[in-house]
Amino acid sequence: MPTYKQSVIYQIYPRSFADSNGDGIGDLQGIIQKLDYLANLGVDVLWLSPIFQSPNADNGYDISDYEAIMPEFGTMAEFDDLLTETHRRGLKLILDLVVNHSSDEHRWFQESRKSKDNPYRDYYIWRKPSPPAPLPERERGEPSGSFAPLSRSGRGAGGEGNPPNNWQSFFSGPAWKFDETTGEYYLHLFAEKQPDLNWENPRLRQEIYRMMRFWLDKGVDGFRMDVIPFLSKDQDFPDYPEGRFGDLTIHANGPRIHEFLQEMHREVLAHYPDAITVGEGFGVSAAQANLYVGQNRRELQMIYHFDHAVPREEQRFIEPAPEFTLPELKAIFANWNNALGQTGSPDEGWQNIYFGNHDNPRSLSRFGDPVRFPYESATLLALVLLTQRGTPSIYQGDEIGMTNCPFDRIDEYDDIQVRNAWNALVLPNQQLAPAFLASANRIARDHARTPMQWSNAPNAGFTNGPRTWLNVNPNYVQINAQQQDTDPDSVLNFYRKLLRWRKQQPVLHEGTYRDLLPNHPTLWAYERQLDNERLTVVANVSAMDVALPIKLTGELIFGNYPKITADLQPFEARIYRLNP
Ligand code: GLC
Ligand code: CA
Numbered sequence: 001m002p003t004y005k006q007s008v009i010y011q012i013y014p015r016s017f018a019d020s021n022g023d024g025i026g027d028l029q030g031i032i033q034k035l036d037y038l039a040n041l042g043v044d045v046l047w048l049s050p051i052f053q054s055p056n057a058d059n060g061y062d063i064s065d066y067e068a069i070m071p072e073f074g075t076m077a078e079f080d081d082l083l084t085e086t087h088r089r090g091l092k093l094i095l096d097l098v099v100n101h102s103s104d105e106h107r108w109f110q111e112s113r114k115s116k117d118n119p120y121r122d123y124y125i126w127r128k129p130s131p132p133a134p135l136p137e138r139e140r141g142e143p144s145g146s147f148a149p150l151s152r153s154g155r156g157a158g159g160e161g162n163p164p165n166n167w168q169s170f171f172s173g174p175a176w177k178f179d180e181t182t183g184e185y186y187l188h189l190f191a192e193k194q195p196d197l198n199w200e201n202p203r204l205r206q207e208i209y210r211m212m213r214f215w216l217d218k219g220v221d222g223f224r225m226d227v228i229p230f231l232s233k234d235q236d237f238p239d240y241p242e243g244r245f246g247d248l249t250i251h252a253n254g255p256r257i258h259e260f261l262q263e264m265h266r267e268v269l270a271h272y273p274d275a276i277t278v279g280e281g282f283g284v285s286a287a288q289a290n291l292y293v294g295q296n297r298r299e300l301q302m303i304y305h306f307d308h309a310v311p312r313e314e315q316r317f318i319e320p321a322p323e324f325t326l327p328e329l330k331a332i333f334a335n336w337n338n339a340l341g342q343t344g345s346p347d348e349g350w351q352n353i354y355f356g357n358h359d360n361p362r363s364l365s366r367f368g369d370p371v372r373f374p375y376e377s378a379t380l381l382a383l384v385l386l387t388q389r390g391t392p393s394i395y396q397g398d399e400i401g402m403t404n405c406p407f408d409r410i411d412e413y414d415d416i417q418v419r420n421a422w423n424a425l426v427l428p429n430q431q432l433a434p435a436f437l438a439s440a441n442r443i444a445r446d447h448a449r450t451p452m453q454w455s456n457a458p459n460a461g462f463t464n465g466p467r468t469w470l471n472v473n474p475n476y477v478q479i480n481a482q483q484q485d486t487d488p489d490s491v492l493n494f495y496r497k498l499l500r501w502r503k504q505q506p507v508l509h510e511g512t513y514r515d516l517l518p519n520h521p522t523l524w525a526y527e528r529q530l531d532n533e534r535l536t537v538v539a540n541v542s543a544m545d546v547a548l549p550i551k552l553t554g555e556l557i558f559g560n561y562p563k564i565t566a567d568l569q570p571f572e573a574r575i576y577r578l579n580p
Helices: 028-033 035-041 076-088 107-112 202-218 257-267 286-293 326-340 363-367 374-385 416-425 430-443 481-485 491-502 506-510
Strands: 009-012 045-048 065-069 092-097 176-179 184-187 222-225 276-280 302-304 350-353 391-395 512-515 523-530 533-540 555-559 573-578
Touching: 028 035, 028 076, 035 491, 065 076, 065 202, 076 092, 092 276, 202 222, 202 257, 257 286, 286 302, 286 326, 286 350, 326 350, 326 512, 326 523, 363 374, 374 491, 374 533, 374 573, 416 430, 481 491, 491 555, 506 523, 506 533
Parallel strands: 009 045, 009 391, 045 092, 092 222, 222 276, 276 302, 302 350, 350 391
Antiparallel strands: 176 184, 512 523, 523 533, 533 573, 555 573
């Protein structure tokens, strides 16, 4: 079995992967039926987005029972089968650990909200209202963009006073919700139905560790850890600092985060030395990363950053950020490699790299040209992702070149992030609707969540029922796994070949990374080196022919064009081996 540094992860969004019983919702049986496809693709580790019992306010990222399977997805017996069948094919399975918050329907929260002296009260973060005060003085933080904060709300009736501070939720509006029963506010950095767990409470921490052991004892191979840098909160709960109102990165890297992660390692992970751990590093800068993943820290193995992710703040739906230029993107990769270190010393850490996941639009639509060069740009992204330094994650559907899905109306979206942003921005100001919809069509998370396109059968072969929980992208007729399976020149077969070859290349697993042309506007050229072994990658991230400003010697071993020319053709990517 490959170690975490040699592995390639494949992310499954279970709701959209494969539906076995015709209800239009993907499920565990569906995944089992596709395991041969995944083994044959050549990935090593499957990461399942949450499969636990949940009311699905945020599609499973709001868990109401950490040790039960979501009934829509199947039973515990089916999960056990999935695990056995995954292992039987030589693959590993990791689960999503969502422990910054639970669902408000979790038994702990149901208890916690009952009374101030309930034994579960301190499992969550409760604070008294702050006293009402004249508005101008209270609204201290100024929004950084041109949009006014959604007010601290809660003003008015019933002794609600004001929220304890001016923190904002990821999914629009204040991060505090007043609860009548006990007359206090609880913290929710995400949706109201996702109350934050109180990691200050040692009993809560032990419950989480016990739950982690429950899954690891079943044979699960590790965890992807949801917003893990958020676990520790500044117990003074200060307002946002001047000029940084609504800056959600402030919630990361709290005062006790490393103490908690080291405790988790001691109590759980150290006893399962083969367990894989990937932290979702929202708010962690390259300079801070080794505090989480430095090998001698005994915290996590890998982290993935957000430096090239689509920004998530609500006003982005009106004022979308421009896409990264190639020099910016290259600088992000170079910066992370430098910050993590490449000398092999014990304080260095490791990263998990991605171009797409369930929180971003489709990578092909962001970085490629899905209209004119769908094959070339999808395979270029494959080639770059799989030759960078770090453990790559392939997001489901990217291996067949799935694209953003055209959505025309707000009610075609499912995601709570889009819906809440719409309610906050467009309901009070209808003329923003066209700008909002245009932006959502570019950046919304639902683009990555449409059902997997298995074939050109109705509903893309994802289900044999009449409906799907989210629209199928109409381009499934052209873009689907079945058609690509037998076409030797498909995106799918390019991934298969590259993944198979990558397994035999220690230089790609552990070699250093050096950007050869950091300032070039359209070429991404870099070298990977391990001892005498050197690979050069050149990729033309543009729709035009580009002359190569460096002389390439050595043997061409991989490329995405049948015939090469002196120039690099649109979205052409090549790998050369330099002979020592
Ligand atoms: C993470 C997940 C995202 C979810 C959020 C709250 O960022 O990847 O999908 O909405 O955490 O759990
Ligand atoms: Ca189903």
